[in-house]
Amino acid sequence: MTITCNRRVALGALATLLAASLTACSGGDEGGGGGGGEGASADEIEAALQEGGSVTYWTWTPQAEKQIEEFEKAYPDVDVTLVDTVGAGEANTKLQNAIAAGKGVPDVVQIEYQSIPQFQLPGQLTDLTQFGFDELESLYTPSTWGSVAQNGGIWGLPQDSGPMAFFYNQEVFDEAGVEVPTTWDEYVEVARAIKKDDPDRCLANDSGDPGFSTSMIWQAGGTPFQNDGENVTIDLADEGTTRFAEMYQPLIDDELICQLPGWSDEWYAALGDGTIASVALGAWMPGILEDGVPDGKGKWRVAPMPTYDGTPTNAENGGSTESVPEASENKLLAAGFLKWLNSSDESIQAFMETGGFPATVEHLESDEFLGYESEYFGGQKINEVLGAGAADVNEGWQYLPWQSYANSIFADTVGQAYLDRSSLLDGLAAWQEENVSYGTDQGFTVNG
Amino acid sequence: MAGYSYLRPRKSVTLTVLLGVLIVYSVLPLLWMLFSITKTQPELLSSFGLWFSGPFALFDNLREVVTHDDGIFVRWFANTLVYVVVGAGGATILATAAGYGLAKYRFRGRSAVFATILGAIAVPGTALAVPTFLLFSQVGLTNTMWSIILPSLVSPFGLYLMWVFSAEAVPTEILEAARVDGAGEWRTFFTISLRLLAPGIVTVALFAIVATWNNYFLPLIMLNDPDLYPLTLGLYQWLADASGIGAQPVFNLVITGSFLTIVPIVIAFLLLQRYWQSGLSAGGVKA
Numbered sequence: 001m002t003i004t005c006n007r008r009v010a011l012g013a014l015a016t017l018l019a020a021s022l023t024a025c026s027g028g029d030e031g032g033g034g035g036g037g038e039g040a041s042a043d044e045i046e047a048a049l050q051e052g053g054s055v056t057y058w059t060w061t062p063q064a065e066k067q068i069e070e071f072e073k074a075y076p077d078v079d080v081t082l083v084d085t086v087g088a089g090e091a092n093t094k095l096q097n098a099i100a101a102g103k104g105v106p107d108v109v110q111i112e113y114q115s116i117p118q119f120q121l122p123g124q125l126t127d128l129t130q131f132g133f134d135e136l137e138s139l140y141t142p143s144t145w146g147s148v149a150q151n152g153g154i155w156g157l158p159q160d161s162g163p164m165a166f167f168y169n170q171e172v173f174d175e176a177g178v179e180v181p182t183t184w185d186e187y188v189e190v191a192r193a194i195k196k197d198d199p200d201r202c203l204a205n206d207s208g209d210p211g212f213s214t215s216m217i218w219q220a221g222g223t224p225f226q227n228d229g230e231n232v233t234i235d236l237a238d239e240g241t242t243r244f245a246e247m248y249q250p251l252i253d254d255e256l257i258c259q260l261p262g263w264s265d266e267w268y269a270a271l272g273d274g275t276i277a278s279v280a281l282g283a284w285m286p287g288i289l290e291d292g293v294p295d296g297k298g299k300w301r302v303a304p305m306p307t308y309d310g311t312p313t314n315a316e317n318g319g320s321t322e323s324v325p326e327a328s329e330n331k332l333l334a335a336g337f338l339k340w341l342n343s344s345d346e347s348i349q350a351f352m353e354t355g356g357f358p359a360t361v362e363h364l365e366s367d368e369f370l371g372y373e374s375e376y377f378g379g380q381k382i383n384e385v386l387g388a389g390a391a392d393v394n395e396g397w398q399y400l401p402w403q404s405y406a407n408s409i410f411a412d413t414v415g416q417a418y419l420d421r422s423s424l425l426d427g428l429a430a431w432q433e434e435n436v437s438y439g440t441d442q443g444f445t446v447n448g
Numbered sequence: 449m450a451g452y453s454y455l456r457p458r459k460s461v462t463l464t465v466l467l468g469v470l471i472v473y474s475v476l477p478l479l480w481m482l483f484s485i486t487k488t489q490p491e492l493l494s495s496f497g498l499w500f501s502g503p504f505a506l507f508d509n510l511r512e513v514v515t516h517d518d519g520i521f522v523r524w525f526a527n528t529l530v531y532v533v534v535g536a537g538g539a540t541i542l543a544t545a546a547g548y549g550l551a552k553y554r555f556r557g558r559s560a561v562f563a564t565i566l567g568a569i570a571v572p573g574t575a576l577a578v579p580t581f582l583l584f585s586q587v588g589l590t591n592t593m594w595s596i597i598l599p600s601l602v603s604p605f606g607l608y609l610m611w612v613f614s615a616e617a618v619p620t621e622i623l624e625a626a627r628v629d630g631a632g633e634w635r636t637f638f639t640i641s642l643r644l645l646a647p648g649i650v651t652v653a654l655f656a657i658v659a660t661w662n663n664y665f666l667p668l669i670m671l672n673d674p675d676l677y678p679l680t681l682g683l684y685q686w687l688a689d690a691s692g693i694g695a696q697p698v699f700n701l702v703i704t705g706s707f708l709t710i711v712p713i714v715i716a717f718l719l720l721q722r723y724w725q726s727g728l729s730a731g732g733v734k735a
Contacts, residue, residue, distance in 0.1 A: 058672075060692070060694065061694055062694040062696060063694075083672065083673060083674065084674055084685075085672075086685045086688045086689065087688045087689070087691055087692045088692055090685075090688060093669075094672040097581070097585075097590070097669060097672065098591075098672060100582070100585060101581075101584075101585030101588075101590045101591075102585065103585065103588050103590060103591070104590070104591045104672065104673075160693065162693065262691070263690055263691030263692070263695065265492075265493055265690075265697075265699050268493055268690070268697055268699075269493035269494055272490070272493065272494065273494060282693065284693045284694070287694070288693075288694075288695045291695070291696055291697065292690070292695060292696075292697040294490055295490060295494070318692065318693050319693070320693070355694075356694070
């Protein structure tokens with residue numbers, strides 16, 4: 001499965017190259033927006049949907065087909081062309097390529113929250129304020145809305161959210177005689193106990209995953225990245241980041257976590273046979289366990305994230321939005337489709353039916369959602385735990401405007417700490433240094 | 449040292465062992481694949497790789513491969529065939545005509561062409577993919593079948609091979625005899641030279657077919673419509689479906705699909721290998 005890694009690097013390099021050429025082309029048009037300012041009211045959007053037309057939609061959401069079916073029932077004159085973009089990494093590259101080519105740019109596109117600044121800052125996304133989307137704010141959880149409403153605009157509507165939770169294999173916990181950890185100190189102790197009970201097993205796996213680490217820093221209260229469009233601040237030694245690194249260091253030093261890359265075939269196997277006893281990931285994980293780890297049925301449970309000092313705090317892990325690219329030729333219709341997609345009850349119901357974890361408050365708080373008893377989780381009401389986690393997400397988190405590049409060099413810097421069991425803080429410092437010089441090369445004022 | 453063992457062939461334990469290791473190294477993954485395509489996904493993840501395990505699921509896997517995602521695998525297969533027939537076929541024709549022309553006719557600028565082609569062989573296609581993408585995007589050719597076919601049509605190595613091969617395999621005397629008898633250049637080429645060139649053409653065609661069949665990086669950056677994907681990219685898409693939110697791991701289909709992908713290329717090799725060998729050695733000695 002090393003192919004994946006190599007390819008990620010190759011794609012990262014390509015994206016960088018293209019980003020460089022894009023920045024060169026789009027100089028002068030700062031601040032984004034400026035799409036002719038064709039504002040429109042809700043009535044006008046509705047009229048456009050009734051009138052019909054065609055919309056191209058790029059997504060990797062498995063439920064998209066079902067959602068579009070529902071949409072075309074409601075608006076039979078709108079023809080939606082669905083393009084499966086496979087996954088977040090691929091989708092970024094494809095969008096970057098299409099924008100560079102100036103051809104084949106979709107009207108509505110799924111983007112991970114962490115990649116929004118990457119497309120928003122060069123002015124490649126439409127500010128949806130002109131379509132009155134600011135009125136939709138109250139529909140969404142504050143943390144997901146905060147991810148799409150930045151730098152004075154609204155750059156998408158949240159599709160799903162991924163408040164973190166602690167998923168664990170009850171059977172393995174029982175065998176090792178350990179309880180569910182509620183603090184990170186206990187977490188380290190549980191990791192030690194499981195290793196002692198059976199050296200082939202680990203409490204968790206991590207071989208240096210940037211998505212996981214940034215979420216963990218977020219959960220620890222860190223805000224290492226801040227940007228206002230031009231000025232970027234990077235401080236990977238702030239209080240929260242340090243707190244995470246110091247907690248995590250013993251897990252690396254004492255080899256308490258398995259160095260197994262996530263999403264590989266071995267990973268799925270290890271989740272099924274008890275080699276890996278827990279994962280701390282987004283609330284979208286249950287569907288993946290059900291699909292990819294059928295052997296774990298009845299064994300897995302979910303608990304809130306461990307805390308540092310007893311106060312519940314949380315972070316988002318993954319999750320994405322749909323946005324309208326600035327180069328879309330039919331923004332009004334695109335905005336109409338987007339609004340239906342991520343705020344209509346029909347669409348969100350279809351999304352939730354097969355395991356999607358929504359971003360809308362109404363659905364997160366509905367009795368039906370909270371009362372759901374998951375057979376896979378031994379009858380546990382998992383959404384009570386997951387939904388509560390959404391309310392504790394720390395505010396103020398931001399990603400870098402070049403997050404996908406930053407993630408691509410994570411393995412070379414922070415990842416080294418995992419390999420040589422060296423200092424995580426040193427690795428983070430190295431990551432910071434590389435990012436400062438990259439950001440400066442891209443024309444940002446970094447730590448100025 | 450090489451000359452020594454060549455002149456006095458002897459059984460060398462070291463070489464035998466080395467060769468044995470190489471054979472194991474190249475055959476093991478194939479064996480693993482052959483065992484794996486008979487397993488269901490859960491068995492695939494939990495059983496030993498080099499033996500059967502669980503129910504014999506080969507036929508289920510095959511059926512699922514061609515029906516998963518509305519049978520898109522069949523579409524990818526057809527796309528690959530188009531890229532190979534038009535791209536590799538075109539490359540072979542162009543390389544043959546140009547190689548023959550350069551070998552058998554004298555004209556101004558011949559050495560400049562020679563230098564350009566030699567230089568072009570040194571540049572890997574991967575390095576040209578991004579510049580090609582930017583060029584194609586300016587003329588609006590990205591995300592079309594042409595964006596894969598056009599670059600495949602150019603094969604500097606094939607041209608070079610045909611050039612060397614033509615110089616060797618088509619004696620100038622025959623051409624002169626044909627001209628004396630009143631045959632035009634086209635007729636000479638099609639009725640006499642082409643037949644003499646057959647082993648070389650097969651070699652070049654095989655090279656081009658393999659390169660196009662396995663082409664991955666170029667389609668990766670050129671295409672974003674899954675309906676245009678070749679098999680290589682399509683299989684990667686299925687593999688990537690195993691990661692991230694909404695993941696749907698279909699490892700059993702990826703492996704069965706990979707198996708179906710290599711079958712045609714293995715057949716092509718078995719059928720054409722004797723031409724391949726003679727073609728390669730002819731080029732090698734002369735070069």
